[in-house]
Amino acid sequence: MAEKGYELKQAGPYVWEVPPYGRMSVPARVYADAELIQAIERDNALEQAINVAVMPGIVRASLAMPDAHWGYGFPIGGVAAFDPQQGGVISPGGIGFDINCGVRLVRTDLTEEEVKPRLTELVNELFSQVPCGVGSSKAIPKLSESELRRVCVEGARWAVEQGFGRDDDLERTEARGALAGADPDMVSRRAMDRGRPQMGTLGSGNHFIEIDVVEQVFDREVAEAFGVAEGQIALQIHCGSRGFGHQVCTDYLQTMQKATRKYGIDVPDRQLACAPLDSSEGKRYFAAMACAANYAWANRQTILALATKALERVLGKDRNALGMRQVYDVCHNIAKFEEHDVNGEKRVLCVHRKGATRAFPPGHPECPAPYRDVGQPVLIPGDMGTASYLLVGTEGAMRETWGSTCHGAGRVMSRKAAIRKATGRSIKKELGEKGIFVRCEGRTTLAEEMPEAYKSVDAVVSVMHEAGITRKVARLRPMGVVKG
Amino acid sequence: MCTDRDGPSGYEAFEHTADVGLKVRGRTMEDLFEQAAAGFIDLMFETDSVRTVQSLDVSAEGDEPEDLLVAWLQEILFAFEADRFVTASAEVQSLTEGKVTGRLRGEDFDAGRHEVRLVVKAVTYHGLEIERVGEGYEVSIVFDV
Numbered sequence: 001m002a003e004k005g006y007e008l009k010q011a012g013p014y015v016w017e018v019p020p021y022g023r024m025s026v027p028a029r030v031y032a033d034a035e036l037i038q039a040i041e042r043d044n045a046l047e048q049a050i051n052v053a054v055m056p057g058i059v060r061a062s063l064a065m066p067d068a069h070w071g072y073g074f075p076i077g078g079v080a081a082f083d084p085q086q087g088g089v090i091s092p093g094g095i096g097f098d099i100n101c102g103v104r105l106v107r108t109d110l111t112e113e114e115v116k117p118r119l120t121e122l123v124n125e126l127f128s129q130v131p132c133g134v135g136s137s138k139a140i141p142k143l144s145e146s147e148l149r150r151v152c153v154e155g156a157r158w159a160v161e162q163g164f165g166r167d168d169d170l171e172r173t174e175a176r177g178a179l180a181g182a183d184p185d186m187v188s189r190r191a192m193d194r195g196r197p198q199m200g201t202l203g204s205g206n207h208f209i210e211i212d213v214v215e216q217v218f219d220r221e222v223a224e225a226f227g228v229a230e231g232q233i234a235l236q237i238h239c240g241s242r243g244f245g246h247q248v249c250t251d252y253l254q255t256m257q258k259a260t261r262k263y264g265i266d267v268p269d270r271q272l273a274c275a276p277l278d279s280s281e282g283k284r285y286f287a288a289m290a291c292a293a294n295y296a297w298a299n300r301q302t303i304l305a306l307a308t309k310a311l312e313r314v315l316g317k318d319r320n321a322l323g324m325r326q327v328y329d330v331c332h333n334i335a336k337f338e339e340h341d342v343n344g345e346k347r348v349l350c351v352h353r354k355g356a357t358r359a360f361p362p363g364h365p366e367c368p369a370p371y372r373d374v375g376q377p378v379l380i381p382g383d384m385g386t387a388s389y390l391l392v393g394t395e396g397a398m399r400e401t402w403g404s405t406c407h408g409a410g411r412v413m414s415r416k417a418a419i420r421k422a423t424g425r426s427i428k429k430e431l432g433e434k435g436i437f438v439r440c441e442g443r444t445t446l447a448e449e450m451p452e453a454y455k456s457v458d459a460v461v462s463v464m465h466e467a468g469i470t471r472k473v474a475r476l477r478p479m480g481v482v483k484g
Numbered sequence: 485m486c487t488d489r490d491g492p493s494g495y496e497a498f499e500h501t502a503d504v505g506l507k508v509r510g511r512t513m514e515d516l517f518e519q520a521a522a523g524f525i526d527l528m529f530e531t532d533s534v535r536t537v538q539s540l541d542v543s544a545e546g547d548e549p550e551d552l553l554v555a556w557l558q559e560i561l562f563a564f565e566a567d568r569f570v571t572a573s574a575e576v577q578s579l580t581e582g583k584v585t586g587r588l589r590g591e592d593f594d595a596g597r598h599e600v601r602l603v604v605k606a607v608t609y610h611g612l613e614i615e616r617v618g619e620g621y622e623v624s625i626v627f628d629v
Contacts, residue, residue: 072610193566204603270609414499
């Protein structure tokens, strides 16, 4: 499958489509402008979206967001919904290894002027409070197995009950920080062993903690509802389910290799291995994936508490006095059962989002009460030298993308190419000249994560804005960055 | 990167937008597994600083050779993440249909002495096909980082 020879047509100002051919049962549809579509095509992401269109029970289209890039199995930036009534499947490769990798944004009453003189100290304190690198975990003692089982089911609530954060953080978290249907009995001993020492750790690669300043507000009314205004300092956390989630995915990829053969499913890539949603393999994977999703929410909740401690210590005020309140926490690697409209009929579908963010409109029951009138906040982390965005979900997303949008800038350069490009340069110094102070654990992380390795986050969010899927609310500029 | 002069045996890293890949050649299936492990170790650790003073016996199962290869490489990753064991070399002791056993040599992780080059999340199945090439075997493996 996916040999060259597909036809790519422009289907709207910001939508491109490959009509079904060969074994595709639905089209592959990509949100992009004229420039981004070229990057997506060059990068194999389009072929990967075409491969997804072959999978059993896929509804309407295999979707790719403008930040889509070459992943493994599904493209990163891919969205696909499967109908359990039509032989639809669930695929670990459609979610990714870092189950519930996601972003949390916290607003404060602090201003840029207040933080600037203490920035170095603040970043250093965040770096020491939140372990990031190689599985280390000074902050939180290794969890007992019974505690980890609670994490699997309770998610972020477990962390709040340990004293990490507050109840109102949960209200402003996707799924209130706990996905239903989690069953720790479906998680392997290996995943448990990898998960126990890693609670409260950031991990490496593109994960980070950032101190940002709200540079520009595009939609004052919605920004106000989210508690965000120009000139404010915000804290952003990007990480996931660590080795626990990686192992859950690994274990079930193996289960799915068998299941794919057992159910006679023919997929174009082993990483797309899957099982029918109503099969025992499919149900077991969902129950284990939910445990990993809940681990990630507990992890971000715990990290928020550690980061809060760092801010309190350096600035000498407590969380309330700093005006710290969570705006939202969203995941961008997950599968969920959601009700959607299919040709005028309400259907429960399993929506896979791999490097894509949920973006529900105003009035949706899953939109948290304080935001019900304006829509769900969507958090889009950019590269460390440019910007991140706060967006809001719309009805357009419900109609076209199963309530989903992009998840970040999206890589455009391989890690090796980035290292080559950074040779002889000091990325830390270059960022410093832009007023961004960075602390980093890994030796090559800064080069690998350099801004040029990514697409323009401005272009990515603009496509989704112009396409009427998500609207821009605010742009955040990084000031201080902690990288794993 | 590292190729055996005597024949098609060795590995080299290839580029992938978000992740990292290895192209591996082996004269036999056992050799392919060992070369893949050597390449994987080379991606993850600065091995010069790792002494081979301890060993860890591992075994893995899988239906097809590709499943088995992924499971074998995962042993090295798991040894590091769960047991804090840094592998410097990996030897295949037996490779039969459905099962591989082997020995990892290295030592316990010491953050002061050992350097982790690349934190790998997982071994993927992406595009994974072991192919017969001439007298030997060849495979490309993508790692999620």
